[in-house]
Amino acid sequence: MAKRKLDEGNEQGEASGSTVRRSTRVTKKAKVVILENQIVEKMGEEVEIEKTQTKKKGKASTQAIDLSSFPERVESPWKVGAHVSAAGGVENAVLNASKIGANAFALFVKSQRKWTSPPLTELNISSFKSRMKELSYNPKYVLPHGSYLINLGNPDNEKREKSYQCFLDDLKRCDALGLELYNFHPGSTLGIVEPSVSMTHIADCINRSHRDTPGSKVVVVLENMAGSGNIIGSDFAQLGEIIRQVEEKSRVGVCLDTCHMFAAGYDIRSKEGWNSTVKSFDTHVGLKYLRGMHLNDSKTECGSKKDRHDNIGVGHISIQAFAHILADPRMQDIPLILETPSHEETSKNWNVWAKEIEVLNVLSSSTLEILEPSEPTDVVGARFDSLMQDIREVIKAAGGGKAKTGTGASVQRGLKKDSKKEGQE
Numbered sequence: 001m002a003k004r005k006l007d008e009g010n011e012q013g014e015a016s017g018s019t020v021r022r023s024t025r026v027t028k029k030a031k032v033v034i035l036e037n038q039i040v041e042k043m044g045e046e047v048e049i050e051k052t053q054t055k056k057k058g059k060a061s062t063q064a065i066d067l068s069s070f071p072e073r074v075e076s077p078w079k080v081g082a083h084v085s086a087a088g089g090v091e092n093a094v095l096n097a098s099k100i101g102a103n104a105f106a107l108f109v110k111s112q113r114k115w116t117s118p119p120l121t122e123l124n125i126s127s128f129k130s131r132m133k134e135l136s137y138n139p140k141y142v143l144p145h146g147s148y149l150i151n152l153g154n155p156d157n158e159k160r161e162k163s164y165q166c167f168l169d170d171l172k173r174c175d176a177l178g179l180e181l182y183n184f185h186p187g188s189t190l191g192i193v194e195p196s197v198s199m200t201h202i203a204d205c206i207n208r209s210h211r212d213t214p215g216s217k218v219v220v221v222l223e224n225m226a227g228s229g230n231i232i233g234s235d236f237a238q239l240g241e242i243i244r245q246v247e248e249k250s251r252v253g254v255c256l257d258t259c260h261m262f263a264a265g266y267d268i269r270s271k272e273g274w275n276s277t278v279k280s281f282d283t284h285v286g287l288k289y290l291r292g293m294h295l296n297d298s299k300t301e302c303g304s305k306k307d308r309h310d311n312i313g314v315g316h317i318s319i320q321a322f323a324h325i326l327a328d329p330r331m332q333d334i335p336l337i338l339e340t341p342s343h344e345e346t347s348k349n350w351n352v353w354a355k356e357i358e359v360l361n362v363l364s365s366s367t368l369e370i371l372e373p374s375e376p377t378d379v380v381g382a383r384f385d386s387l388m389q390d391i392r393e394v395i396k397a398a399g400g401g402k403a404k405t406g407t408g409a410s411v412q413r414g415l416k417k418d419s420k421k422e423g424q425e
């Protein structure tokens with residue numbers, strides 16, 4: 001029954017309602033193909049969650065997964081999730097998302113730090129697809145992240161070609177998995193050329209990729225950046241200009257990262273600031289191009305140009321800003337992905353993400369109430385305080401009590417490098 005409800009929600013997109021209902025806990029055991037020997041490569045630093053299955057060389061077995069051990073999935077028009085591990089095979093990302101109660105997720109479709117990776121196997125692909133179905137995930141809410149090595153703005157022809165091949169390979173993997181979106185960092189001038197030259201290279205590569213993947217539905221999604229060095233895309237106008245040069249407009253979009261926009265100088269802390277930022281995005285890019293968001297707090301101040309992700313409510317953006325975002329109907333029906341530190345180097349339970357997702361879902365279901373102007377400010381403040389306290393406690397339990405200091409020792413490695421990897425090649 002619960003599964004049916006989730007399916008319906010996905011199909012209908014739930015675009016209009018602003019109420020959020022708790023779905024009943026999924027208690028049925030679903031048959032999900034478990035891959036045991038298809039460890040194509042280690043895509044991240046983390047281990048996959050399904051290691052307890054029996055090992056048999058060369059074939060996959062079908063085993064029941066007890067979904068009752070997974071947290072409840074909330075039905076909401078705001079599709080909150082996280083960038084989860086695909087270690088052991090892309091199909092494991094689907095389970096990892098479900099394990100933390102995510103309604104959306106991101107993953108790497110190959111090693112994010114290698115130029116070439118073994119191709120996806122038929123088994124990877126079929127298992128990914130069957131798990132998507134069994135666990136009621138709609139491809140519309142899956143936002144794969146591209147390799148960090150890719151720089152389509154590289155002025156060097158040979159190096160740009162290398163990046164393009166890596167980019168094209170990512171797109172083909174997304175297509176094979178039945179996915180519809182592909183998020184990547186636009187690129188860098190490397191300080192060698194004017195931004196406009198790199199922007200044209202990026203648009204040319206996107207146009208070429210569309211020609212090289214005829215019939216594919218995958219939308220190329222440019223991410224806004226924090227603005228350090230020679231990186232393209234911290235200014236919405238640059239993203240808009242790249243899109244203007246793309247021929248097939250239905251296959252290009254933008255993902256807005258809250259940490260990046262804040263670091264780039266868009267002050268989204270107040271509701272007015274958030275609204276004027278969205279207005280600026282609409283003016284320079286167009287809201288119809290918004291295909292996803294990355295929800296991250298920031299370890300550094302507004303305009304710092306530093307890309308340092310922090311947990312929701314713990315950084316400089318503050319939890320109130322996420323309340324505005326999660327009350328905004330314009331942010332419904334797109335993947336809203338956490339790329340926050342998970343801290344859990346040993347347990348791998350990803351409790352921090354599960355808690356952040358829970359808190360964001362609470363915000364989306366009750367923001368109207370929380371932000372009701374008639375409420376005394378101290379009552380509203382106390383509610384935010386208690387939600388933040390919840391997050392802090394889980395971070396501490398995960399061994400990340402020092403998150404505020406930004407030492408980074410316990411930050412999930414893949415995402416920590418995400419923060420640092422502004423220098424594309």
Ligand SMILES: [Zn+2]
Pocket residue numbers: 145184185223418
């Ligand atoms: Zn990114």
Ligand SMILES: [Zn+2]
Pocket residue numbers: 223257294339
């Ligand atoms: Zn991001």
